[in-house]
Every structure is written in structure tokens, then in C-alpha cells.
Amino acid sequence: MNHKLSTTNDDLKNTDQSTVRFYIETLEIDRLSALPFFEAGEKSFEGMRYFWQNREKNFTLVGLGNAYTIESNEENQRYTNVENQWKQLLQGVDYENLLQQPILFGSFTFDPKKGVSDEWSNFSHANFALATHQLVIRNEKAYVNTHIVSKQNISEEQISKLLAERDEIIHQAQVKGSKTYAKPVVNKMTEPFKEEYLKSISNVTDAIKDGQADKVVIARSLALRFDEKVDPTNVLTQVYNEQPESYLFGQENGENLFFGASPERLVSVKDGQAYSSCIAGSIKRGATKEHDNALGAELLNDAKNLQEHQYVVDMITSSFEDTCSSYTVPESPQLLKIRDIQHLYTPVEGYLNDGATILQMVEKLHPTPALGGAPRGKAMEMIRQYEPMNRGIYAGPIGWLNAEGDGEFAVAIRSALLQKDQAYLYAGGGIVADSEPQSEYEETLVKFRPMLRALGGKLNDE
Ligand SMILES: C=C(O[C@H]1C=CC=C(C(=O)O)[C@@H]1O)C(=O)O
Ligand SMILES: [Mg+2]
Numbered sequence: 001m002n003h004k005l006s007t008t009n010d011d012l013k014n015t016d017q018s019t020v021r022f023y024i025e026t027l028e029i030d031r032l033s034a035l036p037f038f039e040a041g042e043k044s045f046e047g048m049r050y051f052w053q054n055r056e057k058n059f060t061l062v063g064l065g066n067a068y069t070i071e072s073n074e075e076n077q078r079y080t081n082v083e084n085q086w087k088q089l090l091q092g093v094d095y096e097n098l099l100q101q102p103i104l105f106g107s108f109t110f111d112p113k114k115g116v117s118d119e120w121s122n123f124s125h126a127n128f129a130l131a132t133h134q135l136v137i138r139n140e141k142a143y144v145n146t147h148i149v150s151k152q153n154i155s156e157e158q159i160s161k162l163l164a165e166r167d168e169i170i171h172q173a174q175v176k177g178s179k180t181y182a183k184p185v186v187n188k189m190t191e192p193f194k195e196e197y198l199k200s201i202s203n204v205t206d207a208i209k210d211g212q213a214d215k216v217v218i219a220r221s222l223a224l225r226f227d228e229k230v231d232p233t234n235v236l237t238q239v240y241n242e243q244p245e246s247y248l249f250g251q252e253n254g255e256n257l258f259f260g261a262s263p264e265r266l267v268s269v270k271d272g273q274a275y276s277s278c279i280a281g282s283i284k285r286g287a288t289k290e291h292d293n294a295l296g297a298e299l300l301n302d303a304k305n306l307q308e309h310q311y312v313v314d315m316i317t318s319s320f321e322d323t324c325s326s327y328t329v330p331e332s333p334q335l336l337k338i339r340d341i342q343h344l345y346t347p348v349e350g351y352l353n354d355g356a357t358i359l360q361m362v363e364k365l366h367p368t369p370a371l372g373g374a375p376r377g378k379a380m381e382m383i384r385q386y387e388p389m390n391r392g393i394y395a396g397p398i399g400w401l402n403a404e405g406d407g408e409f410a411v412a413i414r415s416a417l418l419q420k421d422q423a424y425l426y427a428g429g430g431i432v433a434d435s436e437p438q439s440e441y442e443e444t445l446v447k448f449r450p451m452l453r454a455l456g457g458k459l460n461d462e
Helices: 034-040 078-090 156-176 194-209 232-242 289-300 303-323 358-365 376-386 437-454
Strands: 002-009 020-029 049-053 059-072 103-108 126-138 141-150 186-190 215-226 247-253 256-262 265-270 273-284 324-328 334-338 341-352 397-402 407-411 415-419 422-431
Touching (some): 034 049, 034 059, 034 126, 034 156, 049 232, 049 397, 059 078, 059 103, 059 141, 078 126, 078 358, 103 247, 194 215, 194 376, 194 422, 194 437, 215 376, 215 437, 265 358, 273 422, 303 324, 422 437
Antiparallel strands (some): 002 020, 049 247, 059 126, 103 126, 103 397, 256 415, 265 273, 265 407, 273 341, 334 341, 397 407, 415 422
């Protein structure tokens, strides 16, 4: 079934004030798998693809190519810039009559005040795209939107060329199906700045004891080298097979693939309702059910972890207080168990005030004290001062929004940046007055594990 929409947007004020034309066609298909579609897009769109799947596994998104990109490097304006450009682009577009709306997918870096550098030099502080070919799999049905955004008239020839390309990609994805891949071969693994990291934990706990902040999240990285260039579809397939309980994401940017499997929702908005999650406080999984339950019980009663958690609950609750007419927060945390780790978890939900948008919520919530600290401003200063690396998109918001304003953002933790034959993995932890360097170090090892496994590496204790 095909639904077409060709439209002209006179409201879009580009720098040269010209009119923008918009062509959208939605094709509904019975069966199409996400990663084979991602793979089939390699030939034409390598470096311009994305992949997303929500935790519940009932919403999957793949984008191939950029019909339109929105980037921003303005420190204090990046959320409003993205929001305004997206709204302007869609003004006058009758998307409500489409089977599937156009979707904007992308990410924000953790801290725009930290100059983008090192392995992150290709990334803007907000990187968003409307895909040329956008696959949505929702409730077992697949929809492929093809988008053209152009300042010139869109010709029939241009449209038929793109639709032929779409049909070829779908065909390839269907006939090839899901591939099985051998894991990448790791040649070398290093822990950059390990000593600096351990020292920073003592410095930060001292500063906290001295009353300079309540909580500060400090992170570090792990660097891998492979014997050859690693295929992005390979690592996404490993993550897909190995991390079914998490949000899964991958965003290509030229020769970079930022990817991960995060348990943590920053915010989702659906029909005026907002959902967030407080996830902070961690313990490993036990090898037996008994040991696992005992570790879980220990976590639920551990003062240091409960403190780490409470700062997050307080801050997210106050954001909902500001933006919602009503909201609910359970009184005490529950356990969230994923493959390698268990966390303290408190879900928060509420009804958004009229006019409040998902990107306003993202701006308000990011960074929660699960990734930044408390109080926020002081914690961010201390991260800039003590953390011996640049986080890039790690711990930043990643996700999507549609034309009506629904959308979802995860916190991009349990993540890594793949660059051809190299990868950087990132993990951190919440430092409070009682934190100890060695046990925080070990907590980061547990948090590295999912991405390390997907990339074919392992730690000494496995
Ligand atoms: C900063 C990370 O985790 C955060 C989320 C959950 C639990 C955390 C903790 O217990 O320290 C961290 O706040 C990370 O995975 O890199
Ligand atoms: Mg912790």
C-alpha cells in the first residue's frame, strides 16, 4: 500500500528565503527486518545511517541517508534550535494523513561547554537527521517512508529514481535476511588515564566531604584496536542479540559509529503524557539465583547506593513538578536487572502542561544526577576539572521525535564509538562522600562489559 504526499512549504525561511518542497511517500510492508535493511543501505548510504529500538521492542527505527539535517553548536540554544528548525520544516506539511509520519532522529553531546575534540572531532553538539529512507516497525507492521526535501522543484525522474532505490534496498534486505557474523578480533585493549581516574575519585570524594557538591559522576574509557575495520552492521547485530532488555541505538557519522544498549530512559512523550526513569545505584549479577537475589537485597539496603539514587529521584521529580499538571513517583526504588548488572530504579510519569514539548523536557532533564551530579552546575564544573577525557555523546540524550511531538530519548550510556579498526568504550559511576576508588573502578568494569562483549573483547575475569 502506498501513500503519497507532495507538498510545498512556503513558511520555511532558509537563509536565501527560498521555498522548500517536500515529497513523502509511505510504503506499508508485511515483513521487513531492521538490521538487514540497515545493511542493505550500506552501498548508497554508508556513514549516514541510524538504528533505534525501544526497551519494549515494539518500536524500531532505521534511517538511511539524510533528506534533511539539523545541527547546532550553540551552547545554550541547541535544543530550541533543533525544535524550531524541525517545526519550521514541517509547517504546512499535511503529515496527519500519512500512514507514517516523518521522524527526526539524533543525539546531543553530554556537555557543549567541553570543546569537542579527540575521537569526537566530527560531531556537532546536536546532530539530527530526517532520513531519506526511514523504516518504522511498529506492532509487527513495517513502513518505509521516502523523503525528499528540496529548494528546487522535485522532478518525476528524481522521485522514480529514489523509489527504485528504495525497492532495491527492501528486496536486498528481504532476500538476504539477518546475517550471522564472526565477532571482531581485538588486538589490543588499553585503559587510558586509569591512574588519573583513580586519583580523580579520591579528589572528588574529598571535595564532596568538603561540601563543594553532593554527588559527581566521573567516567573513563577503554580503548580497543582490531585486526581490521569493523563492520557497523556486525556490532549492531551483536548488540541486538546480546542486549534484549535495553534501548538499542546506533548513529553513523562518516567513519564513526556511536552505538550502545542503555537501560535508561531520559524521557518519552506520548499523547501529552511524559515518562522518565531514575536509574542510579548498581551491583553486579550473581551466578546463581540465590546469589543474585542476595546481591539485589544488598543493593536495596545499601546507604551509599540509595544516596546516589535519591539525588536522581529528587531532581527528576522537581522537573516533573515544573512541567506537569500531575505526576506520580513511587516512594522507594525497585530493582532493574539486566544482563550484566542490577540497578536501583524509580519510574516517574506525569501529564505535561499545555505547550510543553519533548525537547523542552530533554533540556530540563539533561544531565540528571545519574550522569552529571548534584547540584548540577557545580557537578558539571567538577567533571570538566577532574575527568580525564571528553564524553562526546556518551551519557548524552539520544532518540527521536515525530511531527506531532511524540518521541523518546534514552541516556546514551553502555555505549561506544567505533572508528574503523578502533573503538572507545565509556563508563562512569556516581561518586558520593562514601565512594571508594577501587570499588568505583570495578563498577566501571561491569558497565564496560556489554559493549566489550559485542566488540569481541573480554576482561580477565571472564
Ligand atoms: C554513568 C553510568 O551509569 C549511571 C547509570 C546507572 C547507574 C550508575 C551508578 O550506579 O553509578 C550511574 O549513575 C554508566 O553506565 O556509564
Ligand atoms: Mg554507582
